Amino acid sequence: MMKIKALPDVPRWAVLAAHAVPLVTLPSGLWRLALVAGLPVTQDAELGTMSFGESVYVVGLSVVSELLAFLTLGLVRSWGEVFPRWMPFLGGRRVNAAAATGVAFAGVAGLCAIAGWGVYASVADLGPGLPASPAQDALLIACYAPLLAWPVLVAAVAASYYRRRTRTGGAGRQYGAGRPAASSWV
Secondary structure, three states, X not given: OOOOOOOOOOOXXXXXXXXXXXXXXXXXXXXXXXXXXXXXXXXXHHHHOOOHHHHHHHHHHHHHHHHHHHHHHHHOOHHHOEOOOOXXXXXXXXXXXXXXXXXXXXXXXXXXXHHHHHHHHHHOOOOOOOOOOHHHHHHHHHHHHHHHHHHHHHHHHHHHHHHHHOOOOOOOOOOOOOOOOOOOOO
């Protein structure tokens, strides 16, 4: 059985949820890369022949989505409590739990807004849509449906992170001894 790295005081469910986030974003990114590569994920031949700028945008969207998903791992790893030493100006300093949690929940709000708009636009039949066969539609849904779990997983892991990092009575792990207190904003 593979050992997943995490801090010893992080609940196992939170570790598994944090590691699931990059996995739920992967299928949609692969679908977009297949679209850029000209694979038959849609029946519209013009979509397979994107301009260079459109291709860069779609590939960039996939890469940025995956990188943002990987940031969730910081909520269960040591680099989410103390900035890595190699980071200029911040290296070795404690990560503010409220700030990290606030950023995570802002991401959750953004993801919910994007998902809500996507569902609304689909139901209201806004935009041209993608001409596709039933099999291509099923592939699209299979690749994008896991994204609905993204904000739920991040919210759960962020709440666990905040609860763990703000415990009173010294029960929380004390990384970065001698560094600024957890309440500092850097």
